[in-house]
Amino acid sequence: MLTNLLGSDLETLVRFCEELGEKRFRATQLFRWIHQRGVRDFSQMSDLARSLRDKLAGVAQVQALPVVSTERSSDGTVKWLFDVGDGNLIESVFIPETDRGTLCVSSQAGCAVACRFCSTGHQGFSRNLSTAEIVAQLWYAEHTLRRELGRQERVITNVVMMGMGEPLQNYAQLLPALRIMLDDHAYGLSRRRVTVSTSGVVPMMARLAADLPVALAVSLHAPEDVLRDHLVPLNRKYRIADLLSACAAYQSVAPRDFITFEYCMLDGVNDQPEHAQALVRLMRQHSVALTAKFNLIPFNPFPASGLRRSPPERIQAFAAVLMEAGLVTTIRKTRGDDIDAACGQLAGDVKDRTDVQQRITVARGAMKRDLQDGRSLRV
């Protein structure tokens, strides 16, 4: 089987090249061709010796994900649906802003945490994505957007692991993917511009702090355990107090970094003034308050949830209580509403399954032809 080099961080690629009898700097060259220039075809990597290119073609490939659909919102948001095999579909979303471009990346097909308000959670868990499948989303989005916009320089300046899945329940595959995102020979994103969002997998937060303390977002959604048990079932295993201790420990590694607490605003469920006051008390009890940022996310509805979005004035009032207590608070602007690309709406779900099956077949066919012809990915 050919090794998919999209899943190799630089150290792994160095070992791979050494096994082929090649020097370390060859791995760096190869890494740059793949990630910085978006080239899949070894024969186009002109500064690699022909003998190495031939050797590589026999043992490795740069295997992208077949694209099932691309949807564009009127606000510039782009959502891609990728086929990861066995009927599993995953999504990535690009959100352009004036001063940055953020890619929302998936870590799993489905999710086992099963949060009440999340479309991915309702879908159930299918499987972990491989490192290559996580990186392939960034690789494809970056190089497609560059080509479309006619840009040489970087388009994606920030990555948020806020697509489908719980990234810290797929840690082994996530970590090398983060390394590739941060590597100067690949995407060169700074630690603060890559955010891992978690529903609170406490032991893995300590691992991430030790291995690669990127920006952390914690999906809190409730100020006390009974309500959080109901909204985020993982809370039955890792209680709020343990979660906030883990946040404080994370912060001690990168004391100047903010932790973002996400709070999905659900009408009549967690959006009352007493919830806001309880949240203020909770933050005061823990030493995280000083470098905590609250991000209130208006709930993005989907039919099976049976939940409603809090009205704007209630979200404002909630934010006011937090801000009066000195907590930095923002209300998330919903993007990509018209293409169901907002937080929690990703389900790899498509209305017409027959049409999707056809598109998957076409996407796979195009990929296969590209590989056979040795051409670069058509974008």
Ligand code: SAH
């Ligand atoms: N599993 C991780 C990351 C993916 S979810 C996590 O839960 O943090 C990314 C964010 O979207 C989380 O904060 C999540 O709580 C939020 N979210 C999920 N469903 C939502 C919905 N329907 N409306 C608004 N936000 C939602």
Ligand code: SF4
């Ligand atoms: Fe999973 Fe996050 Fe959705 Fe919860 S909110 S079900 S953890 S993806």
